[in-house]
Structure formats: structure tokens, C-alpha cells
Amino acid sequence: xxxxxxxxxxxxxxxxxxxxCVRMCPGDLIVKDMLTHxxxxxxxNDCWDCLPCVKVCPEEAVEFHLSAQFGEKGARLIxxxxxxxxxxxxxxxxxxxxxxxxxxxxxxMAVSLxxxxxxxxxxxxxxx
Amino acid sequence: MIERKVIDxxxxxxxGGTAGCMAxxxxxxxxxxxxxxxxxxxxxDRSGCLAGGMNAINAYINAGETVDRFxxxxxxxACGLIREDLVRxxxxxxxxxxxxxxxxGLPILLDDQGRYVKRGRWNxxxxxxxxxxxxxxxxxxxxxxxxxxxxVTDLLTDGNRVVGAAGFSLRHSLFYIVRAKATLVSTGGAxxxxxxxxxxxxxxxxxxxPYNTGAGYAVGIRSGAEMTSFEMRYVALRTxxxxxxxxxxxxxxxxPQVNALGERFMATRYAHLGGDGAPTPYRTYGPxxxxxxxxxxxxxxxxxxxPDQVRELKAxxxxxxxxxxxxxxxxxxxxxxxxxxxxxxxxxxVGGHCQSGYWVDANRKTTLEGLYAxxxxxxxxxxxxxxxxxxxxxxxxxxxxIAIREMPYPxxxxxxxxxxxxxxxxxxxRHGTLRYAVKPAELEARLQxxxxxxxxxxxxxxxxxxxxxxxxxxxxxxxxxxxxxxxxDDLHQLMKAHEVMDRIDVAxxxxxxxxxxxxxxxxxxxxxxxxxxxxxxxxxKFVNSKRNPQTGAIEMFTRPPSP
Numbered sequence: 195x196x197x198x199x200x201x202x203x204x205x206x207x208x209x210x211x212x213x214x215c216v217r218m219c220p221g222d223l224i225v226k227d228m229l230t231h232x233x234x235x236x237x238x239n240d241c242w243d244c245l246p247c248v249k250v251c252p253e254e255a256v257e258f259h260l261s262a263q264f265g266e267k268g269a270r271l272i273x274x275x276x277x278x279x280x281x282x283x284x285x286x287x288x289x290x291x292x293x294x295x296x297x298x299x300x301x302x303m304a305v306s307l308x309x310x311x312x313x314x315x316x317x318x319x320x321x322x
Numbered sequence: 323m324i325e326r327k328v329i330d331x332x333x334x335x336x337x338g339g340t341a342g343c344m345a346x347x348x349x350x351x352x353x354x355x356x357x358x359x360x361x362x363x364x365x366x367d368r369s370g371c372l373a374g375g376m377n378a379i380n381a382y383i384n385a386g387e388t389v390d391r392f393x394x395x396x397x398x399x400a401c402g403l404i405r406e407d408l409v410r411x412x413x414x415x416x417x418x419x420x421x422x423x424x425x426x427g428l429p430i431l432l433d434d435q436g437r438y439v440k441r442g443r444w445n446x447x448x449x450x451x452x453x454x455x456x457x458x459x460x461x462x463x464x465x466x467x468x469x470x471x472x473x474v475t476d477l478l479t480d481g482n483r484v485v486g487a488a489g490f491s492l493r494h495s496l497f498y499i500v501r502a503k504a505t506l507v508s509t510g511g512a513x514x515x516x517x518x519x520x521x522x523x524x525x526x527x528x529x530x531x532p533y534n535t536g537a538g539y540a541v542g543i544r545s546g547a548e549m550t551s552f553e554m555r556y557v558a559l560r561t562x563x564x565x566x567x568x569x570x571x572x573x574x575x576x577x578p579q580v581n582a583l584g585e586r587f588m589a590t591r592y593a594h595l596g597g598d599g600a601p602t603p604y605r606t607y608g609p610x611x612x613x614x615x616x617x618x619x620x621x622x623x624x625x626x627x628x629p630d631q632v633r634e635l636k637a638x639x640x641x642x643x644x645x646x647x648x649x650x651x652x653x654x655x656x657x658x659x660x661x662x663x664x665x666x667x668x669x670x671x672v673g674g675h676c677q678s679g680y681w682v683d684a685n686r687k688t689t690l691e692g693l694y695a696x697x698x699x700x701x702x703x704x705x706x707x708x709x710x711x712x713x714x715x716x717x718x719x720x721x722x723x724i725a726i727r728e729m730p731y732p733x734x735x736x737x738x739x740x741x742x743x744x745x746x747x748x749x750x751x752r753h754g755t756l757r758y759a760v761k762p763a764e765l766e767a768r769l770q771x772x773x774x775x776x777x778x779x780x781x782x783x784x785x786x787x788x789x790x791x792x793x794x795x796x797x798x799x800x801x802x803x804x805x806x807x808x809x810x811d812d813l814h815q816l817m818k819a820h821e822v823m824d825r826i827d828v829a830x831x832x833x834x835x836x837x838x839x840x841x842x843x844x845x846x847x848x849x850x851x852x853x854x855x856x857x858x859x860x861x862x863k864f865v866n867s868k869r870n871p872q873t874g875a876i877e878m879f880t881r882p883p884s885p
Contacts, residue, residue, distance in 0.1 A: 196523060196645075217367070219364070220373040222364060222471070222814055237814075239523050241526055242373070242527065242528070242531065243374075244368075244373040246367075258644070260649060261524040262523075263520065263522065263524055264652065264653075265649065266652045266653065268652070269648055269651040271644055284640050286651055288650075288654070289651065296640055298451070300451045300641075301427045301452050303452060303459060311470065312468055312470065313327060313329075313469050
């Protein structure tokens, strides 16, 4: 499974109807269960591995995994978006547990926890 | 039960991607009074090709180069056949577009003298992880009306004139009718026509965005627009398994291709074509021949890179293809000690790397009145990549702004709206009523099996002949009947149903194009075993097609290279 959403960490972005991971998936593959308040990857086989869902999660609950057919799943790659939003630090841990950090300049746009759908909903019934 | 939403707009943009966002901004900047509406299948912040990010601009006129030299390079790279007028006009806008996006906040790497850092002759380096949200924000701030999660399925027409588009919402039971004075198609090209390299939970781990399913081509095909060069498919040379771009390695750290014997086969066997700098189709064809003739696997030789170079390489992939870095970590691969294995992808139909798409004029207007095309759906101008798509969006927006002056809002007949509504929602309404229903994934598997085996997929080293293509033609002809049994149980599946119907229409046109060109112009992209030579005397011209909207018959004909 290319990504996995840790149910321990996922808080469903409170009462957001469409949390960032749901909105930012270009394949419309992630859904939030409004009863359990957890998001999950509904269509596992349709994932492109493009990672917006991983980067926009405010709880860092979306983990990036390598599909098992590509080798050892123990290696980890975790992006940390800086609060200043102009840098992203990637934490890479290989199978020998060696850690490497890469800090890259970028310009990360703020992503709100929910937003109205143009033409559908006037505004989310939602406050932070 | 299904609510109709009718919207009037001056300019409609189908697809808020690289070309679409740029077109929206240009149109609003030129005339702030215009209403510009984007219909986007996903969320505009992270949709399509740029969702993961991008680490280079691959079409740029660097200091010391000229537009003339760029045009000449692109002509050679496309084996002699391009629309020079289109390539030239886009190249003239690279500077304008790149500077604009830099102003919006895209970090472009600068050297100590403040100049852009070159990655290759026509390339500059960027930190483009957030390129897509940057473009989206610019479109939003320009005052564009953006409708996310709207799947466009049909163009609205009034005679030979396109007057907007129709589609449905992925989020609610909504049928969208958008009436427009001018319409721009900028959906991107078509992936998943052929079987991909990987299976199961990596089946969508393709190079081209797997959510670009040829809708932009399909709506035009069904309305009778003229298409060009579908036969110039794109087959990418990519890293083994992860299907990550190889330019990052080949251009970034100058790693040559080597075979299992350690031979630099491009330099020896393809010296007459330019060796490692041979036209792009040959850089796919070359390694394929090594593998076919038993000298594989093929690698990019990264051995001997310095630790700094390895770090730089990993950082470059993190901006665009992070799974490459995780793959190396998971498999204990150190690129400075192990050469990086490469493979070739399934064929894609794209107008940005190759030149499959709408036949357009210098304004990017298609052969249908009121309809424009930019980016991967626009034909005749390969080597666009990101900046060329921007340029085409700019050119189309300027032309649309002028064309619609003093034009009244168009009308659409109730009959047409009702017909489209029925076509859109039938797979949903049919759910649970059929004994032998077909799911979108099943029909897709059938389509990909036909294309893989008879229309030059990976299984045959992309080779084909008239006999194989004729079988593909016959088998594809049966698929529209199967769509009569296609079902969807929710809106997401309804999208999948339309994606597969669109790809069937695209595949039928593609097979006709492949049959028609009786030569081999772009080895590996288009290898005809029954016509193995390039034939400039008879075929240095475009193969074009038009599907008759009434009968469905596909008419094939040729056009000279530069009109």
C-alpha cells in the first residue's frame, strides 16, 4: 500500500467534511468516514504515489510506504513542513537504520482544514 | 433527483492544470471584466501532472541560445516532423511565462551571479514541489471561478460551433451545463491506454499522471474535431520499478547509458544519430534493442559519483519523485556504487513530449469554431513540457479574449442537454438492473489487453504491423457495445466509467493513425515491422483524422508539415 493513514494520529481534522488529504488527492481516492472521524485510502490500487496527502496532513498521520513489490518496507521517508512554510525537511531512514535529512527550499501554500465547494455548499459549518 | 446547474461564462477552461491556470490568469489580466471559469476534475491545488511537483523547467531559451536554434533542435528531436509555426510561437513566450511564475513565488535556482542554473541545454533547475498550488493560487487571485471535482464529459455545440461543455460533480448529484463564448480544452493527455509496468497496488505507478485519461481528446473526437499525430506515442525511458524520470540523472549528473557488458551502446551503435544525445525516440529504442538482443539490463551509470552529487540527486528527486529515494533506501542502493537500472514505460498519448492532439492554428484554435486547445491535448508542437504548456495557455487566452468581443452568450437546446444528461448518468441508473453488468475496471482491462498485444505495447517491444493493428481495430470496435452494460455504483465509479469510455474513443483513433502511417518515423514510439524504414519522400507530413459525429466513421488524411 503506497500510503497508510495512521488511525491513532488521524483526528479527521475535527468536523471537516473534506480534510486536506481528501481534497488534495488528484485521484479522489481518500475518504473520511464521518462516523469514526478517520480518513483512509479507499482505492489502494489507484494510488500514483504523488504524496500531496502526506505533505498536507497537519497531524503527520499519512505515512508514505513503498509497495511491497518494490522491496523492503522497513525504510521510511517522512516529510516535515516547516512552520515558516518556505522549507521542507525530508527524513530518510534506510534499512540499516541510517538516517539522512534533506532540507529543501520551497514555497508551501497554507491548506485550510476545510473549504466550501464552489457551486455546491455555501460555507463549511466549521470553525477552528 | 439530479439537479441541473447552468452557468454562463465568457471563457470556459476545461482542466485547471499547467496550461489552464496560466490561460485563466492571462485572460483576466488582459480584460478583468471577463468571466473566466475553470472546470477541474480533482482539486485545482494538486491536480494532474504537477501534483507531486517538478524539479526542472525543460524548455527554456538559456543565455547564448536562440529561438531559431530551439526550433531546429526540436525538429531534429522529432525526427524531422513538427509544426514550426507552433514550436516557434511557444518558444517566444517561454521567458514571459517563466518570469511570471517566478514572480508568483516559484523558487528558481540561481548561480552566484544571479543567473538561472542550467541543467541541460534547454533546462533550468527549480524547487518546484509546490508548483501546482502556486499556479492555482494565481488563478484564484486573478478572479477565476473555479469548480473543483467536475468531470467534463461532452462539449456543447451549436452547429459547427462549440458553445461550452457539460459534466457532473463528483461530490453531489449535480449535472453541470456551462455555456461559454469560447472554450479552452487543457485536460492533459491520455495514460492507461496500455498495460502499465507494475501490478496490484503499484498498477497506477505510471510515469504520466494516471488520472489524465484522454477526456480532452475524447470530447473533441466525438464532436468531429481534427486530430493529428496520435501515432507518435510517447514511450518513456524511466528508472526500473519506480518509473521516475531519468533526466534528473542523465542531465543532472551526466550519467551515460550502459548495457550489462558495460558498453556505452548509445555512443557506439548510435554515433551517427548523436550517441547519448540522439533524438529522444532513439534513447528509448537503443536500450530496448540491447535488452531484446540479450545485452540487458540497461543502466544509467552513476558509479563514481561524489557523496555531494548523490545528495544533490536525492534532493532533486524529493522535489518531484520522492519514491525513488525511498526505493534506494529500501533496497540498500547507493547510486555512487551501483548503476541505476532503467526500463521503458507503456505508451502514452501526449502533445507535450510528443505531438498528439488537436490540429490547431497559431492562436491554438482547433478546427471547431469557439474551441481552443493548449498543453498536452494540443498537437503539432512537441518538447513543450511545463513552460510550453504555459506558453500555449497564454497564446490561447489572448486569442479567445479578442475573439469573443461583442459576442452574446450562446444558447443550448433542451434536446442536447437532455441527451447528454442521459448519457452521463446511465451507468449509475443502470446499477443493479443488469444480470451481466460490466464494471469500469473490467472494461479497462479488456481495452489494455487489446492495446498491449495488438497495438504495440510493451509485450511486443512496441512493435506492430498491419495484421496486428487490424485485429486491434476489430476488437476495439466491439467495446462500445460493452459500454451498454457499464455500471457505476457511486459518483467515483461514474467517473471511472466515463474515463474508460473516453479511452476507448481515443484508442480507436490511435489505432487508425498507427495503421495509416506506412513507415517507421519514430522507432519505439511508432515501430512498424512491415514498414521498417523512415520514408521522407512519402511520409514527411502529418497524419490527421476526423471522426464523423453522426456516423462515427473515422476519416484519415495527411497535411503538409508547415501550413
